[in-house]
Structure formats: C-alpha cells, structure tokens
Amino acid sequence: MGRSQRKRRRGKMGMIVPLTGDSEKDFLRDAKALALHPLYPFLCGVEIRYDCLKKREEKLGNFLGELRRILGDKKLIFTIRTERQGGFFPYDKSYFQLNMMAMESGYPDYIDLEVELDGKGRQAFLDCHAMILQLGGKCIASYHDFQKTPSRGECREILSALASYGTDTVKLACMPRQEADVLNLMLASREWKDKHPERNLISMSMGEMGKSSRVLGSLSGSKHSFVQAFSASAPGQFGMEEYMKLWRKMEGRKNIALIGFMGSGKTTLGEMLSKKLSLPLVELDRRLEESFSMRISQYFKQYGEERFRREETRLLQEVLTEENKLSQNLQEAFPADSPIREEEKSLYEGQAKMILSPGGGIVLREENRKLLQEHCFTVYLQLSPKAVLERLEKEAENRPVLQNKLDLHSIEKIMEERENRYQACADAVLSVEGKTVEQCQEEVLKLLREEGLFYFPEFCQKTKEI
Known part of the structure; x- marks a missing residue:
C-alpha cells in the first residue's frame, strides 16, 4: 500500500x-x-x-x-x-x-x-x-x-x-x-x-x-x-x-480540501472527517446541483462543460471567502462538562474551519488551483485508473465527463491530463489504493496534526501510563 x-x-x-x-x-x-x-x-x-x-x-x-x-x-x-x-x-x-x-x-x-x-x-x-x-x-x-x-x-x-x-x-x-x-x-x-x-x-x-x-x-x-x-x-x-x-x-489557510479523480473517495472520507472534527462538510457538486435545480449531468448536456466550469469557479470562490464562525465548533468540542482546561480552548483559535470536497475536475482551471492554494490545506487522494474504473462502472450516468468513455484507456488519458494539476496544488499526496476509509482518515488526521491545522482534545488524555 x-x-x-x-x-x-x-x-x-x-x-x-x-x-x-x-x-x-x-x-x-x-x-x-x-x-x-x-x-x-x-x-x-x-x-x-x-x-x-x-x-x-x-x-x-x-x-x-x-x-x-x-x-x-x-x-x-x-x-x-x-x-x-x-x-x-x-x-x-x-x-x-x-x-x-x-x-x-x-x-x-x-x-x-x-x-x-x-x-x-x-x-x-x-x-x-x-x-x-x-x-x-x-x-x-x-x-x-x-x-x-x-x-x-x-x-x-x-x-x-x-x-x-x-x-x-x-x-x-x-x-x-x-x-x-x-x-x-x-x-x-x-x-x-x-x-x-x-x-x-x-x-x-x-x-x-x-x-x-x-x-x-x-x-x-x-x-x-x-x-x-x-x-x-x-x-x-x-x-x-x-x-x-x-x-x-x-x-491564513482556514480550510481542508480533498481533491482527486472521481471515485477516489472524497465524499466518503470528507463525511468521516466532518464527524470526527466537528467541522462542516461542503460538497461543491451538491451545492452546484442545488443552485442549478438539476443534476450536473443534465447541466452538462444543456449548457456545456465550459459554462459549468465557470459556475464551479464562482461557487468555489464564494464558499472559500464566506465567513465561517468558530463558536459552534468550540461549543461542540467543549461541552459544559468538558475536562479540557479553560486555557486550552485558545488553541482552537485560527484552526481549520471546514472540509471541502470539490468535483474531480476542479483543478482544470488555474483560478481554482490558486484559490485552493491560498485558502486550503489540500490533500490529493491518489488512485490508479484500474481502481477508478472498478468503482465507477455502476454510476457512469452521473459522471458526465465519462459519458461513452467508461473504459480503462479513456480513464487513463483523462487522469494523465490532470495528474500534474492535482500535484501542483496539493500540500500532501495520499495514496488510497487498497486502503479502508478508516486507514485513510488516520493518515489525514496525522497530516493535520503535523501541520498544526487542528487541535485534537482527545490527545490530552493519555490512555496508558507514562
């Protein structure tokens, strides 16, 4: 692995x-x-x-x-x-x-x-x-x-x-x-x-x-x-x-972004991290569908990919620049009976505010890559073309980029075109090949701890004698 x-x-x-x-x-x-x-x-x-x-x-x-x-x-x-x-x-x-x-x-x-x-x-x-x-x-x-x-x-x-x-x-x-x-x-x-x-x-x-x-x-x-x-x-x-x-x-970066090709597990991992860290999960594609009042696949057919990418950039900028209040996270992390000392609450100041899960093509536009670099600690979830194909075979109709292209050669070509762009805006590359989502979550949490982007109160309470 x-x-x-x-x-x-x-x-x-x-x-x-x-x-x-x-x-x-x-x-x-x-x-x-x-x-x-x-x-x-x-x-x-x-x-x-x-x-x-x-x-x-x-x-x-x-x-x-x-x-x-x-x-x-x-x-x-x-x-x-x-x-x-x-x-x-x-x-x-x-x-x-x-x-x-x-x-x-x-x-x-x-x-x-x-x-x-x-x-x-x-x-x-x-x-x-x-x-x-x-x-x-x-x-x-x-x-x-x-x-x-x-x-x-x-x-x-x-x-x-x-x-x-x-x-x-x-x-x-x-x-x-x-x-x-x-x-x-x-x-x-x-x-x-x-x-x-x-x-x-x-x-x-x-x-x-x-x-x-x-x-x-x-x-x-x-x-x-x-x-x-x-x-x-x-x-x-x-x-x-x-x-x-x-x-x-x-x-200045206040968000955690998970990027990667479709089927790499961004949403599943994002949901687990959201629950673990008491942070809101923003799924960009879901927000876009709410804005369009239609599925993304329908929007592609009706208006084309170029217009979709413009709307994707607009929403990304809006999401990353909107105010995210910390007080709710503090209340969830420190209930009234919390054993954490009062002075430790200040360690939450300035930490990550949300988890962002954008679509696989978010890196295609330079504006998007710059936004991710400026506002997010970005983790690239890397997966092989063969594994992607196995994961996507049952949902081709919801993947407009793969219409009539759901074969290994086509996936390899698209992934090759995007690889350098994923790498360019990633702070960390996480291979998800052959790993459970729980294993992936532990690796992301380790990265966040090392980067100082999130304070984990459970680490104050040792479970073994020192």
Whole structure:
C-alpha cells in the first residue's frame, strides 16, 4: 500500500522542543510533562541537551531508552553543545566518543555534531558521522555564533562549509547586533537552499531581535524551529502555544480540501472527517446541483462543460471567502462538562474551519488551483485508473465527463491530463489504493496534526501510563 507524502509546498516550520536539566530526573520529569502537553502531537521532534547535565548517574543507554519509552515515536535528537558554541562540554576526543555511544544505544534518530570553521576536529567528525550512518542514524552539522552574525556572503560560505561534511541536515544559528543581520542571515539561507534543494536546512537568528526568523521558514528555507515547553535552551525561542497561534495567524489557510479523480473517495472520507472534527462538510457538486435545480449531468448536456466550469469557479470562490464562525465548533468540542482546561480552548483559535470536497475536475482551471492554494490545506487522494474504473462502472450516468468513455484507456488519458494539476496544488499526496476509509482518515488526521491545522482534545488524555 502506498504511503502519504507530505510535500511541504508551504506550511509551518516543524517544531522541535529542547529538553534541559541538571539531572536525569529533571529530563525524565520534563519528558513526561511534555508527552502530556496538548500540543505534543504537533511536535516533529525532541532535542536532548545532554551537555546540560551537571551529574550523570544513569548509563547513557538506559537514560536514552527511558526517554524513548516516554516520548514514543517522536524524532529524538541527541545534542552535546560545547563550550565554544554556547554549551558546557569540551570539544575534544571525549565529545565524539560520547556522541558515538549515544548512537550505539539505538535510540536517537539524529546526532547534532558541531563544526569548527578552522577545521579542528574534521577527521574525528567524519569518522563519527560514518559510524552513525552505519548504525542507521543521521547527523546535523551545526555551527553557532553567540557574538555576532557574519555578512551575507560569509553566511553562505559557512553553510557550504557545513554541507561539506556530508550530513543530512545543516544548521546555522547566529546572534544579531542589528535588524539587518536578521535579514542577511535569512537571505543567505534562502540563496543557499535554492542552490541545494536536496539538503535540509535549519537557520535562525537568536535573541528577541531574531525571533521573526524562527517563524519565516518559508522565506529563509529553514525546515524546523526550536520552541520551548518549559525553559529556553537558546535566547529568542517562542513558547509552543505562542508559536502555534502566531503561525496560524500568519498562515491564513482556514480550510481542508480533498481533491482527486472521481471515485477516489472524497465524499466518503470528507463525511468521516466532518464527524470526527466537528467541522462542516461542503460538497461543491451538491451545492452546484442545488443552485442549478438539476443534476450536473443534465447541466452538462444543456449548457456545456465550459459554462459549468465557470459556475464551479464562482461557487468555489464564494464558499472559500464566506465567513465561517468558530463558536459552534468550540461549543461542540467543549461541552459544559468538558475536562479540557479553560486555557486550552485558545488553541482552537485560527484552526481549520471546514472540509471541502470539490468535483474531480476542479483543478482544470488555474483560478481554482490558486484559490485552493491560498485558502486550503489540500490533500490529493491518489488512485490508479484500474481502481477508478472498478468503482465507477455502476454510476457512469452521473459522471458526465465519462459519458461513452467508461473504459480503462479513456480513464487513463483523462487522469494523465490532470495528474500534474492535482500535484501542483496539493500540500500532501495520499495514496488510497487498497486502503479502508478508516486507514485513510488516520493518515489525514496525522497530516493535520503535523501541520498544526487542528487541535485534537482527545490527545490530552493519555490512555496508558507514562
């Protein structure tokens, strides 16, 4: 069975929460609290700032194993920040040995390895990286300057130097002295990312002055943002709630759209999501039939496809720009006896307002694609021509585009003409081949959680002991 593919055409920077503490008990306590936090499902990963420990009592493998048990399947980043780059650990042989021990435990997904621009420790870095790859892990090559921000050109050179170590991800964090420094780092990051689209980039300006860089990843090319749950590991980090609210206000997209060829299951899946999320489902074809006072197949015969497409665009624009009030959803989500805390209700602010299920040909007009891109988080339900034919054989009379064309060759031709257009306006591609509607719903819900588009109160209530 195919898996969902998140394209990240745009969207929020993935949130990573650093955990710090003086002791292993501090780390484990905060990890348990984080796992119970209502925004925990939205996190991409958790960073373990191991250099913050003042006293190490547990064996490293046991400690990381307990953290993994608590944090579940979240990406785990093991970090030892050195004295030269804002941390508490020496940059020597023991630094690389400890990072290798962490990876040998089998629990971290990523190891953050610092780079010194003077080339110190390069061979030790490369040897450590090679071993981490052999063990199935990945590395982040990072550099931090807590004193200044280099020039725009120098920032590009630093990113290239980091990339020369061959890691999956490069990270550059600098302290600005003036507002122009923030812009220069973001521009340098964007320029570098455009030349190296295959590499993952994390870049940020630190401190209060640099906060804007932590939410504008779509401009700088930065993939992730470090946010605080309990205490900041670096100056300028947003709190999780603050970051989520700010991103939702900036994002502007307030709807979830399901697109795909006829028979892909848009309506069925839309109905299930509507019930699950207490959101209204807008079926565009049904709205059009109400407006026409006739079936779409009849409208096609009487007025032709071109006129139908104009009306479809008009209604799409009307639906996407009309006001959708949140109060009804809030009342349904939080009845009088709701166990959810009062302060958690604010997490609903700015989230998705409706589920849209348009016809299969909605992507044919450029105006429609632009509307979907501007107003919706769009999921493309992908299905093979053969599966489409099997689903549609009994309802050809209600599919005007397929009149006298209900055969595999014709369906393949139409789908091929539309494929690039579906892909162009989709934020995620979900293969529905061979899957139940329940499986598809779970994959869509996972995408919505990761994108921060919907708050699920049931995730506040853990069903197992942590």
